Amino acid sequence: MNEILLPVLIVAGIGLLCGLGLAIASIVMAVPKDEKAEAIEEILPGANCGACGYSGCAGYAKALSSGEAPVGLCSPGGAAVAAATAELLGVAAGEAERRAKEMLDYFRLQEELWDIYPQTFSGGERLRLNLAHAMVKRPRLMLLDEPTASLDNKTKVLVKDILQQLKEEKTSMLGIFHDLEFMEGVCDKVFNMSEGSFA
Numbered sequence: 001m002n003e004i005l006l007p008v009l010i011v012a013g014i015g016l017l018c019g020l021g022l023a024i025a026s027i028v029m030a031v032p033k034d035e036k037a038e039a040i041e042e043i044l045p046g047a048n049c050g051a052c053g054y055s056g057c058a059g060y061a062k063a064l065s066s067g068e069a070p071v072g073l074c075s076p077g078g079a080a081v082a083a084a085t086a087e088l089l090g091v092a093a094g095e096a097e098r099r100a101k102e103m104l105d106y107f108r109l110q111e112e113l114w115d116i117y118p119q120t121f122s123g124g125e126r127l128r129l130n131l132a133h134a135m136v137k138r139p140r141l142m143l144l145d146e147p148t149a150s151l152d153n154k155t156k157v158l159v160k161d162i163l164q165q166l167k168e169e170k171t172s173m174l175g176i177f178h179d180l181e182f183m184e185g186v187c188d189k190v191f192n193m194s195e196g197s198f199a
Contacts, residue, residue: 034062034065036065036088036089037058037061037062037064037065037066038061039088040061040064040065040085040088040089041057041058041061043077043081043084043085043088044057044060044061044074044077044081044085045057045074045076045077045081047076047077049075049076049117051073051074051075051076051117051118052069052073052074052075053069053073053133053134053137054069054073057074060073060074064085064089069137070095070099070100070136070137071085071086071089071091071095072085072086072097072100073100073133073136075114075115075116075117075118076117078115079097082097099136100132100136101114103132103133103135103136104129104132106132106135106158106162107128107129107131107132107155107158108128108154108155108158109125109128109129109132113125122150123149123150124150124151124152124155127147127149127150127151128151128155131147131159131162135162135166138166138169138171139166139171140170140171140172141171141172141173141174142166142171142172142173142174142175143173143174143175144163144173144174144175144176144177145175145176146176146177146178146179147159147163147175147177148177148179148182149178156179156182159182160182160185160186163186164185164186167186173186175187
């Protein structure tokens with residue numbers, strides 16, 4: 001009897017110690033969950049299109065949860081998703097929508113384009129949409145890569161005006177420009193590159 005009982009007790013003791021070790025490890029190594037972000041992600045459509053400017057719906061949900069993003073940037077979800085998200089966060093959905101409409105209108109994007117996927121836009125429309133998207137967020141840092149490419153002169157003036165406005169609001173900007181005339185009044189420091197090196 002002792003020949004069977006002793007190995008059983010040893011195996012049970014080892015199992016108990018391993019179980020206790022795993023329980024402690026699961027507590028110590030636990031990854032904190034953002035329940036608010038998970039709840040927001042449940043509301044979002046799951047399209048992962050990136051139209052909001054974040055890396056899919058999970059990225060946008062995390063940004064909403066932390067207060068880094070405004071409500072209403074999800075184009076596929078539309079007004080229903082914006083309202084549900086705003087209710088969950090306890091904010092006004094109308095404010096983000098108003099700011100987004102204001103910027104889309106400012107950059108002369110026709111209203112019938114507002115609810116469709118950006119992949120269907122022309123190059124100039126897509127550039128204006130990207131600029132409108134950035135301006136809604138009022139970023140502290142902007143990286144600009146040819147922000148006036150494919151734009152007509154009237155739209156260039158709009159872009160220059162809003163960049164100057166952001167500059168007055170202390171937004172830092174780093175840009176690459178080929179349009180030297182556009183740079184005047186926008187850039188504080190200019191570095192010229194020629195044949196792969198600074199001239």
